[in-house]
Amino acid sequence: xxxxxxxxxxxxxxxxxxxxxxxxxxxxxxxxxxxxxxxxxxxxxxxxxxxxxxxxxxxxxxxxxxxxxxxxxxxxxxxxxxxxxxxxxxxxxxxxxxxxxxxxxxxxxxxxxxxxxxxxxxxxxxxxxxxxxxxxxxxxxxxxxxxxxxxxxxxxxxxxxxxxxxxxxxxxxxxxxxxxxxxxxxxxxxxxxxxxxxxxxxxxxxxxxxxxxxxxxxxxxxxxxxxxxxxxxxxxxxxxxxxxxxxxxxxx
Amino acid sequence: xxxxxxxxxxxxxxxxxxxxxxxxxxxxxxxxxxxxxxxxxxxxxxxxxxxxxxxxxxxxxxxxxxxxxxxxxxxxxxxxxxxxxxxxxxxxxxxxxxxxxxxxxxxxxxxxx
Numbered sequence: 001x002x003x004x005x006x007x008x009x010x011x012x013x014x015x016x017x018x019x020x021x022x023x024x025x026x027x028x029x030x031x032x033x034x035x036x037x038x039x040x041x042x043x044x045x046x047x048x049x050x051x052x053x054x055x056x057x058x059x060x061x062x063x064x065x066x067x068x069x070x071x072x073x074x075x076x077x078x079x080x081x082x083x084x085x086x087x088x089x090x091x092x093x094x095x096x097x098x099x100x101x102x103x104x105x106x107x108x109x110x111x112x113x114x115x116x117x118x119x120x121x122x123x124x125x126x127x128x129x130x131x132x133x134x135x136x137x138x139x140x141x142x143x144x145x146x147x148x149x150x151x152x153x154x155x156x157x158x159x160x161x162x163x164x165x166x167x168x169x170x171x172x173x174x175x176x177x178x179x180x181x182x183x184x185x186x187x188x189x190x191x192x193x194x195x196x197x198x199x200x201x202x203x204x205x206x207x208x209x210x211x212x213x214x215x216x217x218x219x220x221x222x223x224x225x226x227x228x229x230x231x232x233x234x235x236x237x238x239x240x241x242x243x244x245x246x247x248x249x250x251x252x
Numbered sequence: 253x254x255x256x257x258x259x260x261x262x263x264x265x266x267x268x269x270x271x272x273x274x275x276x277x278x279x280x281x282x283x284x285x286x287x288x289x290x291x292x293x294x295x296x297x298x299x300x301x302x303x304x305x306x307x308x309x310x311x312x313x314x315x316x317x318x319x320x321x322x323x324x325x326x327x328x329x330x331x332x333x334x335x336x337x338x339x340x341x342x343x344x345x346x347x348x349x350x351x352x353x354x355x356x357x358x359x360x361x362x363x364x365x
Contacts (some may be wrong), residue, residue, distance in 0.1 A: 165334070198255065208258040211330050234262060241259035 068157030126193025268323025
């Protein structure tokens with residue numbers, strides 16, 4: 001009996017090629033590669049680069065859905081190439097760089113905009129109380145950990161930006177991942193930096209640009225549910241607004 | 253960048269969304285029951301009329317209907333945008349004015365009870 005897991009097939013790939021050093025528009029090129037059923041799209045790309053066209057350019061690192069480097073559009077949907085299994089794609093597989101980002105070369109998207117936004121929202125612990133190493137560690141209960149753990153799973157793969165129609169329309173939008181990460185630190189019992197982050201995210205370019213389409217949560221490979229994070233930020237920012245305008249004596 | 257004043261609009265929108273999804277189905281169900289002649293106990297015409305005639309009843313009805321109208325106007329505006337109708341200023345003015353006009357009409361109706 002043939003083992004279906006190692007069955008081979010010829011897979012047709014349509015890959016968007018673009019080389020800035022050669023004049024011309026990005027265009028789709030067709031390749032056929034021998035693949036195995038248990039391969040992911042990234043395996044097929046690696047085969048192609050190793051055996052057919054070494055100039056093919058794309059980002060990848062871990063091959064295990066942890067590093068967040070190999071995000072690309074696969075049949076028009078933002079996916080991690082290491083998580084998209086060939087067996088789920090019977091026909092020709094169209095592979096393009098992440099939508100809504102400029103193309104650097106072939107499947108490599110320019111991530112500068114996202115990285116600048118990430119920096120703006122201060123996605124790191126701003127300690128509530130300064131402690132020296134001799135004071136011991138910051139302690140946290142399992143319940144306190146649970147408040148933010150889901151949002152800490154983000155791997156910065158930018159699939160949510162490629163899925164978000166609002167980001168496509170308004171590139172200034174800080175976007176799902178950066179706001180979710182700000183929220184992750186805002187909900188951390190050890191953190192005291194919420195006021196600083198709110199200056200960035202409780203703005204028109206921040207959470208208020210979101211219209212709760214929810215595509216970010218559908219494509220997130222780590223089940224962060226950015227749409228939920230943004231809704232929670234909206235509720236908290238609304239409470240802030242009323243406190244700031246009508247009950248300014250109340251501690252937020 | 254300054255913090256946004258959007259919470260005023262969004263707070264009412266979110267409250268309206270809750271009203272539409274929680275209260276409206278209950279009202280539809282009760283109305284349907286009444287239509288087939290099975291009025292639930294305590295919800296007879298006379299009792300509902302006296303509820304709507306008091307200032308508290310008027311306030312509750314106004315809040316539910318106003319918030320629902322507001323949230324649906326906002327949702328229609330955003331749906332238009334998502335479907336590619338990008339004249340947002342015009343669309344927003346139109347839907348919010350509709351919701352506003354319906355709210356004024358509601359005040360008249362409640363005032364006459």
